[in-house]
Amino acid sequence: MAQNLFIGSLAYATTDDGLKAHFEQIGEVESARIMTDRDTGRSRGFGFVTFVNEDDNQKAIDQLDGKDLDGRSINVSLAKPKEDRPRRDNDGGSFRKRSW
Numbered sequence: 001m002a003q004n005l006f007i008g009s010l011a012y013a014t015t016d017d018g019l020k021a022h023f024e025q026i027g028e029v030e031s032a033r034i035m036t037d038r039d040t041g042r043s044r045g046f047g048f049v050t051f052v053n054e055d056d057n058q059k060a061i062d063q064l065d066g067k068d069l070d071g072r073s074i075n076v077s078l079a080k081p082k083e084d085r086p087r088r089d090n091d092g093g094s095f096r097k098r099s100w
Helices: 016-023 056-064
Strands: 005-008 029-036 043-051 075-078
Touching: 005 056, 016 029, 016 043, 016 056, 043 056, 056 075
Parallel strands: none
Antiparallel strands: 005 043, 005 075, 029 043
16 A cells, blocks of 8 residues: 655645645655545645655655645645544443443
């Protein structure tokens, strides 16, 4: 599986296409995706980029970390694997069950 780059501090106006175009100055981009809020559809301010050639990851970190995109200074780093978090036991109520 290809290594993703994590892109943080994105402007809310940045689109998937804008993110892809910005990173294509480094190399061919396989995918560029901005994470959005499930309820509102608004950008969450971060996204992920995957290059066709993984050698471009380090070039992107070196050349684009701290640079401006849509008026914001972005953070570029290697994405960490998603942690296996235990599912929250939510049986429909947010209050603690009484023991009596």
